[in-house]
Amino acid sequence: MTIHEFINRSEESFGDKRYSPGQRAAIEAKCWHFTERELNAIYSDLLETCKTLPLVAHIYASARSMNMLERKEFKPHRWQPSDCGLCRGEGRLGIIWRLTFEERPTGVCEIQELTELFQYTKSLQVALKPNHYRSIFRCRCLAGEADTIPKAWPKWSNDSNARREVWL
Numbered sequence: 625m626t627i628h629e630f631i632n633r634s635e636e637s638f639g640d641k642r643y644s645p646g647q648r649a650a651i652e653a654k655c656w657h658f659t660e661r662e663l664n665a666i667y668s669d670l671l672e673t674c675k676t677l678p679l680v681a682h683i684y685a686s687a688r689s690m691n692m693l694e695r696k697e698f699k700p701h702r703w704q705p706s707d708c709g710l711c712r713g714e715g716r717l718g719i720i721w722r723l724t725f726e727e728r729p730t731g732v733c734e735i736q737e738l739t740e741l742f743q744y745t746k747s748l749q750v751a752l753k754p755n756h757y758r759s760i761f762r763c764r765c766l767a768g769e770a771d772t773i774p775k776a777w778p779k780w781s782n783d784s785n786a787r788r789e790v791w792l
């Protein structure tokens with residue numbers, strides 16, 4: 625399974641809790657390098673060992689128990705500057721979202737609004753304000769297809785929503 629499937633299946637299988645956007649972003653950022661086969665094994669292990677919605681620490685403890693962390697070699701992402709107005713050639717985007725909550729007659733609604741979109745390395749230099757979080761995307765340009773960028777990262781497109789509403 626992909627990291628997104630892992631997150632969704634975990635939400636279905638571990639009680640009635642859901643991940644916050646920050647927890648989701650943390651899992652995406654820390655766990656994208658596991659292969660689909662590894663994520664299957666981790667998921668299966670966590671079903672047996674973890675009593676709560678698994679967070680990064682649980683996932684890493686499971687991966688470590690199966691010796692998955694030893695042989696990870698670091699593959700640096702190299703890129704050439706380009707005229708892409710979004711990623712400038714890096715292929716990776718960091719997007720900063722602002723979270724607000726609204727009481728509606730039908731319940732509480734979480735609203736995620738895009739506040740800034742940068743090339744990823746630039747986004748890391750931004751100190752996050754309270755209620756803001758960062759998530760990673762592949763750019764829609766050719767640089768986003770580089771093989772040093774995980775295909776599991778969502779791809780930013782013209783149709784991507786800059787404002788999302790999630791019912792809690």
Ligand SMILES: [Zn+2]
Pocket residue numbers: 708709710711712713714715763764765766767768
């Ligand atoms: Zn680009």
